[in-house]
Amino acid sequence: MSELQEKYERLSLLYHVSNVIHSTLDPQQALQLILREAVRLMRASSGSAVLINPTNGFLEIQASQGLPADAAQLKLKLGEGITGWVARTGKPARVGNVKADTRYVMIEGNICSELAVPLEVEGVVRGVLNVDSDRPDAFTESDQQLLEALALEAAKVIRNTWLYEQLRLRARWFETLVSVGQTINSTINVDDALKVITREAAQLMGAQMCSLLLLDESRQWLELKASSGAGATYIQKPRLSLEESLLGVVVRRKKPLQVENVQTSSRYQHVEIARREGLVSLLSVPLVFNGQAIGTLNVYTSSPHSFSNEEVRILSAFAELSALALEKARLYERVVDVE
Numbered sequence: 356m357s358e359l360q361e362k363y364e365r366l367s368l369l370y371h372v373s374n375v376i377h378s379t380l381d382p383q384q385a386l387q388l389i390l391r392e393a394v395r396l397m398r399a400s401s402g403s404a405v406l407i408n409p410t411n412g413f414l415e416i417q418a419s420q421g422l423p424a425d426a427a428q429l430k431l432k433l434g435e436g437i438t439g440w441v442a443r444t445g446k447p448a449r450v451g452n453v454k455a456d457t458r459y460v461m462i463e464g465n466i467c468s469e470l471a472v473p474l475e476v477e478g479v480v481r482g483v484l485n486v487d488s489d490r491p492d493a494f495t496e497s498d499q500q501l502l503e504a505l506a507l508e509a510a511k512v513i514r515n516t517w518l519y520e521q522l523r524l525r526a527r528w529f530e531t532l533v534s535v536g537q538t539i540n541s542t543i544n545v546d547d548a549l550k551v552i553t554r555e556a557a558q559l560m561g562a563q564m565c566s567l568l569l570l571d572e573s574r575q576w577l578e579l580k581a582s583s584g585a586g587a588t589y590i591q592k593p594r595l596s597l598e599e600s601l602l603g604v605v606v607r608r609k610k611p612l613q614v615e616n617v618q619t620s621s622r623y624q625h626v627e628i629a630r631r632e633g634l635v636s637l638l639s640v641p642l643v644f645n646g647q648a649i650g651t652l653n654v655y656t657s658s659p660h661s662f663s664n665e666e667v668r669i670l671s672a673f674a675e676l677s678a679l680a681l682e683k684a685r686l687y688e689r690v691v692d693v694e
Contacts, residue, residue: 386418389484389509394420396505397470397498399486401463404509405431405438406474406482408661411615414442414483421487426462436460437471438483445480447472449499451492463487470494472506476514484509525665545684549581552652552677557583560670562654564634567677568595568602569642569650577602577650588631600624602639606648611640611667616659629655636660640671642678652677 386404394402401421405414414431416422434443437458441448448471453459459469466487474482484506488494549567557565564584568577577595597603601622605612614637617623618630623637634655642650652674 383418385512387420389505389512390418390420393484393486393502393505393509396501397486397494398488399470399493400489401466402484402486403438404474404482404484405442407433407442407480411661414439417482422462429460429462431460437469438485441471441473441483442480445473445475447499447503449494449496451494465489467491468493470499470502472499472503474506474510474513476510481510481513529669545681545688546581548677548680548684550583552680553581553583556652556654556670556673556677559673560638560654560666561656563657564589564632564655566653566655567642567650568653570597570606570648577606580650586632588628589634592625592628595624602651602653605639605641605651609641609643609648611638611671613638613662613667615661617655633657636662638662638667638670640667640674642674642681644678644682649678649681 390402390404393399399421402419403416403422403426404418406417407413408415412433414433414435416427416429419426431439433439437448437450437453437456437460440458448458448469450456450459450469453466453469466489468488468491469485470487470493471483471485473480474484484502486494486502553565553567556562562584564582566582566585566589567580569580570576571578571594575597577597577600579590579592579594582590595602597606601612601614601620601624614620614623616635617637618626618635620626623629629635632655635658636656637653639651639653641648642652652670654670
């Protein structure tokens with residue numbers, strides 16, 4: 356009878372939690388709800404929902420409760436800490452005394468025990484759900500089973516919210532792309548076209564700054580032709596060598612390139628300018644016309660950002676439209692000159 360009663364209570368709790376965490380389609384809010392319910396059910400003192408960043412492979416805290424504010428800055432490699440071990444092996448970890456466990460990475464000094472389970476989305480470990488306690492041996496086998504069941508529900512929510520967010524962003528981007536395409540193609544002056552392209556690209560991507568560089572006649576140098584949101588320091592920076600610069604790689608390979616932080620990248624040539632301008636993450640895509648790269652379109656964010664595959668595709672599509680519009684404007688100016 357006691358076992359049946361325990362199973363009934365567990366199912367009842369899961370039913371309640373399922374209703375709560377399925378009540379939103381916002382990814383961040385969903386994670387926070389999942390974590391809140393996990394901490395409550397486990398009678399924990401703190402907890403965190405950690406996801407694997409697909410760009411750099413690090414484990415990053417996406418939601419937390421009861422942890423210090425600076426804990427959100429913590430990044431773990433796969434295999435590092437108890438959380439990293441769970442993410443790498445795909446197995447749960449129940450530790451009664453974290454100070455006696457060599458895997459433990461300290462976040463809060465009063466944490467005594469930890470329970471961590473993997474978050475699997477479509478059979479792939481995408482993160483870890485952690486709960487901590489300031490009491491030793493705080494979590495039981497029954498708690499572990501309950502948290503694993505909660506993680507299964509959480510994985511469904513994460514998958515659904517990701518899909519919804521992707522569809523929502525895709526719809527908004529393509530709607531904007533059509534509108535922007537019409538605006539660009541209605542511009543017949545080259546200088547005007549350049550200004551419109553950088554302004555609309557920055558707005559489309561929610562970027563702090565956008566710049567457009569074109570190859571000179573010798574096809575040896577990339578020259579800044581237009582920008583939106585750039586300060587005087589960036590505008591006055593020297594031209595870039597096609598062979599030696601990071602953006603030159605984008606032109607030569609005719610493929611997009613992103614840098615998580617240009618302020619610390621050894622490949623980025625103007626680190627000091629980036630710091631003065633407050634530029635952090637970079638996404639650069641080639642401008643291609645008739646199979647030939649003619650320059651690059653670059654967007655910068657003011658905080659660390661991992662550009663998704665969808666964002667790369669959208670900016671690449673925008674760059675294709677822009678290259679066509681530029682060549683159209685150039686052709687029109689040639690016709691006017693001939694006349």
